[in-house]
Amino acid sequence: MRYSRFHDGQGTSVPPATRRNNDVTSSPRPAVVVGANRIPFARAGGRYASSSNKDMLTAALEGLVARFGLAGERLDDVSAGAVLKHSRDFNLAREVVLGSSLDPHTPAFDVQRACATGLEAVVGVSNKIALGQAEAGIAGGVDSASDAPIVVSDRLRAAILRASRAKTLPERLKAISAIRPRDLAPVAPDTAEPRTGMSMGQHQAVTTERWGITREAQDALALASHQNLAAAYDRGFFDDLLTPYRGITRDEFLRPDTSLDKLGKLRTAFTAPGSDNPTMTAGNSTPLSDGASTVLLATEEWAGERGLPTLARVVDSQTAAVDFTSGAEGLLMGGCYAVPRLLERQGLALEDFDFVEIHEAFAATVLATLAAWNDAEFCRERLGRGPLGTVAPERLNVTGSSLAAGHPFGATGGRIVGTLAKLLAEKKAATGAPVRGLISVCAAGGQATAMILEA
Helix, strand or coil: CCCCCCCCCCEEEEEECCCCCCCCCCCCCCEEEECCCCCCEEEEECCCCCHHHHHHHHHHHHHHHCCCCCCCCCCCEEEECCCCCCCCHCCHHHHHHHHHCCCCCEEEECCCECCCCHHHHHHHHHHHHHHHCEEEEEEEEEEEECCCECCHHHHHHHHHHHHHHHHCCCHHHHHHCCCCCHHHHHHHCCCCCCCCCCCCHHHHHHHHHCCCCCCCCCHHHHHHHHHHHCCCCHHHCCCCCCCEECEEECCCCCCCCCCCCCCCCEEEEEECCCCCCCCCCCCCCEEEEEEEEEEEEHHHHHHHHCCCCCEEEEEEEEEEECCCCCCCCCCCCCCCHHHHHHHHHCCCCHHHHCEEEEECHHHHHHHHHHHHHHCCHHHHHHHHHCCCCCHHHEEEECCCCCHHHHHHHHHHHHHHHHHHHHHHHHHHHCCCCCEEEEEEEECCCCCCEEEEEEE
């Protein structure tokens, strides 16, 4: 058998990689969003308290499999992850696949980028499709604040490890006898940033004050999130994006009857160090949540062969990080950098998007991001460009977002991608014109991931 020859850089000729339907060295082909499925997001400690990450992600995946007739199908890859993760879930995505109706020959791998985990999973599967390494795959994410791992103390862990390595009973007893009562106290789950010791809410409080974001503006954005999500449910928008789970059919945090008056009466929850004007409350901050989401991605050809829809194309994505440890930048301001880089590469402006989805970690996160994009000094000194402009309210988070739906860390990216893809498909069907959507998801560690979808 004769091969065309390539070189591995060390003078050795090697055969080219086996290709299926296209040449991996050719121009990238777009991955399309075929559809999505999630379970309703629930309050931590509530209806999903006895469900593990594996339980919830399996439920979301099985709903997707059932909706698109994938039972017994061997997909090219599944990528999913969780932020709050037990050591037993070291191979979570693969275990979920094995517990699903997919062909067990479907490979899977875990991914994690804090709150952008679900979106990062979409990036990974989409890139494999674009490079010709896959025809179809699933991206997902899950998190359970109810089932957060409880860690033992360092001294207890060391004693247990010494005992497990002991070869004789005296050695084992010696290791165990070193344990003291104080060593038995568990280490409670903590979402504080390791480099600063501050919670995400405290970090955002600093940014909120720095950008002069008012309580009134935050409450107004929170109210819009609840109203938009309620309206979307009422018109049946989520009927083919959601599978009921454990008796829940809608996100538990949704408050259709909330108002500015009710939000305005809530006590403040986060305060910047030294501040005497706290503005962030439980009402304009994302609650701890449980839930899971999945997204089916494929080539247009794969979907067409099976008679499946193509809601939107994945155009491009970008990640960024900020130096929050020095205090020069806000922890959750990564989107201020990821989005401009993405837009510049694609030759686009904010005004070119029909819909903009900004993850509502806190109402103030969205408002500070929008303020930064339209601030001449910030854009000149930090981005080396002019202001990006503004986003009209009628284009922003039009079916609600995390303040109303909740935020199971790993599941938010999939929720947003599924929502935006359907919004784009709806508008294109109504107008016949091309449409475009932008996503920005901030994450712990000063990171963010952005993505563009088109239909």
